[in-house]
Amino acid sequence: DSVYSLEPLSSIKSVVFNLVINPTYAGKDLKGLDNLQTVGSLQIGQIKNLKSADFPKLEAVMTNLIINGAWVESVNFPELKTVDKGLQIQNTDYLLEMSFPKLQKVIENMAVQGSWSVNRLKAIDFPSLEKIGGNLNMTQWNEATRISLPSLKNVVAFSVTSFPKMTSLNAPKLESASIRLENVILENMDGLKSLASIGNELFISNMSELKSSKGLKALTSVGGRIYISNWLKLEDDIEGLSSLSQVGGDIILYQIPFKKFSGFSLSQAKKISLFGDNLTTIQEIDLRNITLTGLQLTNILTPFTLKGKDVCDYDVS
Numbered sequence: 038d039s040v041y042s043l044e045p046l047s048s049i050k051s052v053v054f055n056l057v058i059n060p061t062y063a064g065k066d067l068k069g070l071d072n073l074q075t076v077g078s079l080q081i082g083q084i085k086n087l088k089s090a091d092f093p094k095l096e097a098v099m100t101n102l103i104i105n106g107a108w109v110e111s112v113n114f115p116e117l118k119t120v121d122k123g124l125q126i127q128n129t130d131y132l133l134e135m136s137f138p139k140l141q142k143v144i145e146n147m148a149v150q151g152s153w154s155v156n157r158l159k160a161i162d163f164p165s166l167e168k169i170g171g172n173l174n175m176t177q178w179n180e181a182t183r184i185s186l187p188s189l190k191n192v193v194a195f196s197v198t199s200f201p202k203m204t205s206l207n208a209p210k211l212e213s214a215s216i217r218l219e220n221v222i223l224e225n226m227d228g229l230k231s232l233a234s235i236g237n238e239l240f241i242s243n244m245s246e247l248k249s250s251k252g253l254k255a256l257t258s259v260g261g262r263i264y265i266s267n268w269l270k271l272e273d274d275i276e277g278l279s280s281l282s283q284v285g286g287d288i289i290l291y292q293i294p295f296k297k298f299s300g301f302s303l304s305q306a307k308k309i310s311l312f313g314d315n316l317t318t319i320q321e322i323d324l325r326n327i328t329l330t331g332l333q334l335t336n337i338l339t340p341f342t343l344k345g346k347d348v349c350d351y352d353v354s
Contacts, residue, residue: 043069052076060084067091075099078122081107092117104129115139123147123171130155139165141188146171151178164188172196173214178203186211193236197221215261219243226252226277237261238286244268250277257302262286266312268293275301294318300327313337 039061046069054077058067066089073092077099081090083106090104091113100122104112111134112126120143126135127150135149140163147169149161160183161175172194175184183205184197194215197206203221206228215237216229222245230252238261247268257280265275266289274295281301290298291312297320300306308331313319319337323344332353334343 039063043067046070047072050074054078055080058082058084058087062087065089079103081105081109083107084109089113097121101125103127110134112136118142120144120147126150128152130157132158134158135161137163137166141165142168142170144170146174148174149178150174150176151181153177153179156180159183160185167191169193175200183207216240222246225249229253230255232256233258235259235261239263239265241268242266246270248272250275253277254280256281258283260285263288264291265289265293266291271295274298292316297321297323299323303327305329307331308333311335311337 041063043064050072051074056076056079058081060083062084063086065086071093073095075097076095078101079098080103085108087107087109089111090107090109091111094116095114096116096118098120102120103125105125106128108131109129110131112132113136115136115138117137117140119141123145124143124147127148130152135158151158156179158178158181161181162185165188166186167188167190169192173192174196176198178200180202181200182202184203186208188210189208190210190212192214196217198217198219200221204223206223208228210231211229212231213234213236215235217240219242224246225248232253233255234257239259244267248270250271250273254277256278263284269292271294274297275293278301282303284303284306287308287310288306289310292314294316296318304326305328309329310333313336315336315338317339319339319341321342325344325346329351331351
């Protein structure tokens with residue numbers, strides 16, 4: 038038989054090991070867990086009747102916090118400060134409200150993933166979150182217009198993909214992370230103004246409304262490759278990467294409407310690939326100050342000037 042109420046559990050303040058709310062639970066809320074302060078792990082599954090997952094006094098989760106596939110409309114953890122393993126909120130199609138105002142630290146990975154169906158969440162805010170020990174992945178929120186992480190300083194990899202209505206990304210204190218941005222409609226990169234180094238890859242693709250890259254001017258090093266593509270409304274010559282002096286992998290620019298490219302502030306790099314693909318903006322490519330291992334120029338259809346060193350000891354195509 039299904040359980041409809043947890044109110045008889047209202048005196049519980051701590052669950053030492055796992056608290057699992059299974060799909061057979063038939064209640065509309067979790068009243069009865071209102072006084073819970075600590076829990077070993079918390080998992081809420083695919084529960085059709087559950088409308089809210091609110092834990093007004095929960096301060097710490099000792100391992101994982103997982104909400105996966107529930108039909109909840111609100112997720113509120115007003116006192117939660119730490120998650121000592123991973124935080125996952127996934128496939129919550131009907132989610133309208135999500136609040137973690139005091140969350141400061143997630144020890145491992147964090148995922149906030151929507152889906153391709155109803156998907157009604159308008160904004161993602163973690164105002165106090167300072168550190169994520171693993172990766173942060175946010176994806177598939179069709180209606181969300183804002184991501185706000187004003188306190189975030191540390192994360193290994195930062196991925197934001199498939200936010201077709203997102204116009205604001207705010208992570209002004211983030212100094213180091215691998216970056217993946219794809220299918221969002223930001224007009225500038227000002228929300229990453231403190232980003233100085235990237236441990237692995239810089240991947241920014243399908244930014245259909247991006248006009249300025251200048252918000253990335255603090256960036257000086259990328260440990261892996263750079264792949265940027267389809268910034269068709271860009272109005273500067275990729276000035277946001279002008280301070281870049283170290284790159285550990287290939288540089289690939291695909292459909293980036295620059296006029297002049299001089300290799301940023303690099304003195305050496307691996308292979309550079311520039312794909313024009315019917316662009317008519319490119320006027321000059323100056324590689325005299327860079328030592329390369331390869332150069333590829335593809336589909337640059339208008340006349341341009343190519344400048345290089347007197348001796349080119351690498352493959353050119």
